[in-house]
Amino acid sequence: MKKTGGAMLSMLNLDRQSGMPLTRQLENKIRKAVLDGSLPQNARMPSTRQLATDLGVSRLTIKNAFEQLTTEGFLETRRGSGTYVAILSTGITPIKSSSKRRRKRTSKVGPIAPHVQRIQNSLATTRLSHVRAFRPGIPALDLFPRRAWSEAYSRALRSHDSFLLGYGPSSGLDQLKAAIAAHVLDSRGIECDPNQVVITSGAQQAFSLILLTLLTPGDTIWMEDPGHIAFRDAANLHGFGIGSVPLDAEGFSLSSALATYDPCNLIFVTPSHQHPLGMTMSLSRRLELLDVAKSQNSWIIEDDYDSEFHYEQRPLPALKALDKQNRVLYVGSFSKSMFPAMRLGYLICPSGLEAAFSAAETLLSQNVSLPQQKAMAYFMEDGSFNSHIRKMKQVYQTRRDTLVTALQNHASNILRPEPCLTGMHLVTRFTNSSVSDQFLANQLWEAGIDCLPLSIFRDQATVDPGLLLGFACAPENQINDKVIRAVRCLEAAMPTIQVTEE
């Protein structure tokens, strides 16, 4: 009996340590060899008996593999003459796979969409997977009541029928919608029907939902500048033009928008706590904004991202609470009030659009995890949510004060914190206004400290250099040390800057 060739034997070399059955291994190897041409089409395979002997495996192993590969079309049996490599599609060009060649080929296939390319390496997104002082927008994860949340989730899974495991209503669970409607009435003065609440996987998804549901190609948007990067990116992603509108002391400068741009279809604002600079939009500006939206027939997105946390006084009611025109889409999130990883948020849509948003949600992602929605509803109904917010408000106030004191004690030559009555981060400005805040933020990152440079939020506006320092995620007992470390790092980096810019 002719022995199997050495080349084939080494090609079909099996790994007895691997968890994968030998038959399966053999199939994979033969398939690969056929596809890359090392087993040429129409070649005669060794007999099962011969191959079994040469590979030192049972004949059944070989037979099973040949049978499967014959079913699949890689091999074919010719009566009385044995098993052959099948003659596959005529056009096929065997290609040796090598990771180097593969990578090269990628660039030949069509380009990546430019908006995706642009943000691939953006600072705001690439560092988002870390939880590190003083990252803005991250709550006190060290204090999140994991056990209570885990129990709510188990209860949701235990106590309900199959409904909660299925696709469910795409706009969300009624029970959670009702809890949210009660919450926004109480905390933000918004009166809405629970059906107007659309459950999303967070604010980011809400932005896409709104853009895809209410705008059509060619539509335009006005937004604050400096403004919310994530919204600007979402608008770019979906191809809408943005008119950047400067800020004044009351926030979004309506007069500037009207003087500069044609009427738009959508206005994006953060009235409670401008993102990132932090001013509150005055009542009269809010009313003017609603009037303008009416006169030019545009929608308004109100992103109310961290209004739960206010320290010295209660916030103004939401813009949505003033909206008699049914034009405001209110976007809320549990990322700050619970934890970002849960991916749960909501939008309150104008009445009459419930079905449209439900359909859009189906198109974008079917729905949002139902057991988690149920757990969140329990959490809100039994008061755990409000009690967590109350506790966090105290914690954040302490962390804010600790950070401000540490900055005053150690960084007063470098950074000047602005007043902060709301939210989870301080706006700080460099006393030397000629530095590059992006360079310095990168230096801080290298030194183990996270923060966001103010200038990354700008589009056309001039923004004095500064840093957003998130205090919510930084345990009190670490704040002072981190500030000292940051100051050392900045002091070391400063001369570099000044030399560079002279």
Next chain:
Amino acid sequence: MKKTGGAMLSMLNLDRQSGMPLTRQLENKIRKAVLDGSLPQNARMPSTRQLATDLGVSRLTIKNAFEQLTTEGFLETRRGSGTYVAILSTGITPIKSSSKRRRKRTSKVGPIAPHVQRIQNSLATTRLSHVRAFRPGIPALDLFPRRAWSEAYSRALRSHDSFLLGYGPSSGLDQLKAAIAAHVLDSRGIECDPNQVVITSGAQQAFSLILLTLLTPGDTIWMEDPGHIAFRDAANLHGFGIGSVPLDAEGFSLSSALATYDPCNLIFVTPSHQHPLGMTMSLSRRLELLDVAKSQNSWIIEDDYDSEFHYEQRPLPALKALDKQNRVLYVGSFSKSMFPAMRLGYLICPSGLEAAFSAAETLLSQNVSLPQQKAMAYFMEDGSFNSHIRKMKQVYQTRRDTLVTALQNHASNILRPEPCLTGMHLVTRFTNSSVSDQFLANQLWEAGIDCLPLSIFRDQATVDPGLLLGFACAPENQINDKVIRAVRCLEAAMPTIQVTEE
């Protein structure tokens, strides 16, 4: 002391039964009255003492409300003269809110995007929130191991640091990516680096991610006709043109596509189990498809939606396993193998595109619930996932056989089931090919039975009327009764049809 007017008293009428503090109630009512003009601008408010007496509440309640509303800008205090309604933005036109008028106004604001409008009432989506025999695509939720899953979730929440509560890496947890890479190698013959795995919130989101990352406006797509509604909807949502390609016995008819259309940028196929008709794409067709994609430089989406469940024989390896060109985007989901409500899936992207997909995921929804990803990784690592699939395969085989027998016993005059070796639903055809399957499916829905009419999957193709009957979600002991009920319903509805169409 002048008494407060009766109109104002009834306007400010407080509800002592409500859980909301009286101060808060008073604020809400005054705000509303100012906004709708029932408290005219510049009007003098009653004194706090007078109002307290008239409303029967403490003076402090009134004072606090006035103070808050003054801070907000609704009221203003004039020295020595009391409190007045503020003179708000000059342009403001008071509008009485009434739900009727609101609803009317909605239609005056810009139109809803046409793709969203079109699917608002689509059969495929609106009934998705029910779990009812014989809905296709729903697994055996009655048998899902809730306790084990709930324990995996608690373990994930318990055992990890803050990282798992934060934003996390947008393309997913490394641990889960590794588990998925091992799974697709073992079950689908796909060799990939774990970094090529992008965690999504299900196949639907994967479609949007791919379209937004790899296509640019004006790009075109070829897809199977009849084909996957959810993909067609997603492509419409993002504005891409679709060339509908008919099917032959081997699936997607490449020759027809080449004869009919200009080269496209993306090809969407379901090679393992054509959606909805169920044929398997032959090996030679797969290789030809890869060749064509190479020659015209297009991407391929392989949606492998239910390949875990195969009964008489092992499936062909995935198209992705044959892809030496780095062109195939493999889309997998846990909706069928676990449960739809978890919203977890994955795509395996060509190497070199990892960063682009990670960025796109950030833009669309930041990421996917991390504790859930961790729980899923545990579930895969400890064998629970494979063991669940093995059990379900047996259950589904039994349910399939029970359904086929019941149809043969009771429905042979009406419906003819086609062979089913894979997946979770039967394709059945009406013996009378002149009926309207959509009408009949609606009649069945009214009778408490869910299924999908074949014709809703078509675009331009001619499709003989039939029903997709999902057997996975129907407990064995209910199948026979449901079929009997369905037959009664269909028999009652048939004459109507025939009369209509004569």
